Amino acid sequence: MPRAGLSKDKIIAAAGNLADDEGFDSLTLAAVARLFNVRLPSLYGHVASVHELKKGVALLALHSLAEKTEEAVAGRAGKDALIALVNTHRDFARQHPGLFQASRYPLDGQSAALSGGARLARVNHAMLRGYALGEEDRVHATRLIGSFVLGFSLLELAGSFSHSNPDSELSWKRDVEGLDALFQSWAKEKHS
Amino acid sequence: MPRAGLSKDKIIAAAGNLADDEGFDSLTLAAVARLFNVRLPSLYGHVASVHELKKGVALLALHSLAEKTEEAVAGRAGKDALIALVNTHRDFARQHPGLFQASRYPLDGQSAALSGGARLARVNHAMLRGYALGEEDRVHATRLIGSFVLGFSLLELAGSFSHSNPDSELSWKRDVEGLDALFQSWAKEKHS
DNA sequence: TCGCACAAACTAATGATATTAGGATTGATC
DNA sequence: GATCAATCCTAATATCATTAGTTTGTGCGA
Numbered sequence: 001m002p003r004a005g006l007s008k009d010k011i012i013a014a015a016g017n018l019a020d021d022e023g024f025d026s027l028t029l030a031a032v033a034r035l036f037n038v039r040l041p042s043l044y045g046h047v048a049s050v051h052e053l054k055k056g057v058a059l060l061a062l063h064s065l066a067e068k069t070e071e072a073v074a075g076r077a078g079k080d081a082l083i084a085l086v087n088t089h090r091d092f093a094r095q096h097p098g099l100f101q102a103s104r105y106p107l108d109g110q111s112a113a114l115s116g117g118a119r120l121a122r123v124n125h126a127m128l129r130g131y132a133l134g135e136e137d138r139v140h141a142t143r144l145i146g147s148f149v150l151g152f153s154l155l156e157l158a159g160s161f162s163h164s165n166p167d168s169e170l171s172w173k174r175d176v177e178g179l180d181a182l183f184q185s186w187a188k189e190k191h192s
Numbered sequence: 193m194p195r196a197g198l199s200k201d202k203i204i205a206a207a208g209n210l211a212d213d214e215g216f217d218s219l220t221l222a223a224v225a226r227l228f229n230v231r232l233p234s235l236y237g238h239v240a241s242v243h244e245l246k247k248g249v250a251l252l253a254l255h256s257l258a259e260k261t262e263e264a265v266a267g268r269a270g271k272d273a274l275i276a277l278v279n280t281h282r283d284f285a286r287q288h289p290g291l292f293q294a295s296r297y298p299l300d301g302q303s304a305a306l307s308g309g310a311r312l313a314r315v316n317h318a319m320l321r322g323y324a325l326g327e328e329d330r331v332h333a334t335r336l337i338g339s340f341v342l343g344f345s346l347l348e349l350a351g352s353f354s355h356s357n358p359d360s361e362l363s364w365k366r367d368v369e370g371l372d373a374l375f376q377s378w379a380k381e382k383h384s
Numbered sequence: 385t386c387g388c389a390c391a392a393a394c395t396a397a398t399g400a401t402a403t404t405a406g407g408a409t410t411g412a413t414c
Numbered sequence: 415g416a417t418c419a420a421t422c423c424t425a426a427t428a429t430c431a432t433t434a435g436t437t438t439g440t441g442c443g444a
Contacts, residue, residue: 003410028401038422038423039422040402042422042423045422049402106350121352121356140367140370143353143367146343146352147344148340150339154346155339170332174329175335195391196392233396233431236431236433237393241432
């Protein structure tokens with residue numbers, strides 16, 4: 001039999017696709033092994049445990065999302081940048097539900113600090129420079145944005161909005177506009 | 193040997209406590225069986241599957257949260273009611289992390305519609321009556337609140353706020369005040 | 385009070401997953 | 415072409431979920 005040519009990267013990439021197809025929760029070493037036509041224990045030469053597999057997918061997801069977000073925000077400012085940022089998150093959640101779920105897999109502080117998650121927080125924070133907020137308000141705004149985007153994406157994905165009107169698309173637009181307006185008013189407040 | 197005196201309710205209540213202690217993800221029929229000093233298969237006389245167990249805990253969690261929320265909001269209006277509602281959610285998440293996680297266990301439409309989740313959505317929506325918003329804006333506001341509270345609680349629980357200043361408590365207050373201000377401005381906007 | 389009948393809990397067995405230990409084989413290297 | 419390490423495999427153990435079939439409390443009627 002020829003070799004399968006496994007590697008940690010290939011395994012994690014495949015696991016990422018599997019997560020998108022089947023859901024991150026049902027991501028399993030056994031399923032990945034089947035994908036490569038390899039026996040389950042063979043994977044242990046490359047990943048140490050299911051936990052490491054999932055952690056790898058989580059890091060991949062965070063990296064990918066951070067990448068997209070930085071790109072989307074680049075060259076924009078103010079409301080324009082805000083919209084680009086939040087839309088990137090929401091689109092990512094819808095296009096990659098498995099990776100999106102993976103991005104919330106609990107990481108130890110070490111990994112988390114070096115991950116795309118930290119980068120993501122920085123972009124978010126930097127993006128808000130356009131609003132001329134006070135130092136602390138910018139942090140509060142960063143957290144507000146992050147919370148809203150995460151929560152909205154989760155609820156939308158779970159179908160929580162699909163049994164009431166109007167379409168969630170409208171709420172999304174209205175809410176983001178609202179947050180923009182709020183941050184502008186925070187900026188003014190500072191000078192009063 | 194005397195009988196253990198199991199029942200679906202007892203099992204699910206115990207599972208809820210277990211979830212809070214060990215995490216909803218590691219909630220298992222085997223663990224519940226150990227708790228009652230009973231063999232694993234004995235549970236099948238009362239619950240049909242792990243899925244039903246988890247679903248039961250999810251419904252319990254949603255019911256409990258809805259109960260607390262209704263009570264907290266009762267007799268309040270406007271900003272006061274808003275604060276009561278969001279604080280109830282956040283406190284619930286911190287005091288019952290397992291139940292909080294359980295509350296996001298995917299339910300079929302049937303169960304979801306009859307669950308505390310639907311009640312929760314109604315309280316949220318009703319609470320916003322105090323802001324004199326337009327019909328659609330009230331829905332948009334409901335979703336904004338729900339998204340923010342869920343996202344903030346998740347991020348805070350995951351420790352995402354604990355490696356930057358200031359304390360998340362401050363952001364929470366500032367953000368909720370901000371949302372209140374936003375809804376007030378939406379209300380005025382309507383009459384302009 | 386006796387015994388019956390049903391419900392509650394048990395034993396036994398199967399199949400999936402994760403993980404470890406140790407053996408074989410491929411394929412690059414000298 | 416022999417060597418050797420990395421790669422993949424077989425075998426074995428443990429935990430969990432689930433089903434089938436069996437024993438046994440226990441409350442209720444005779």
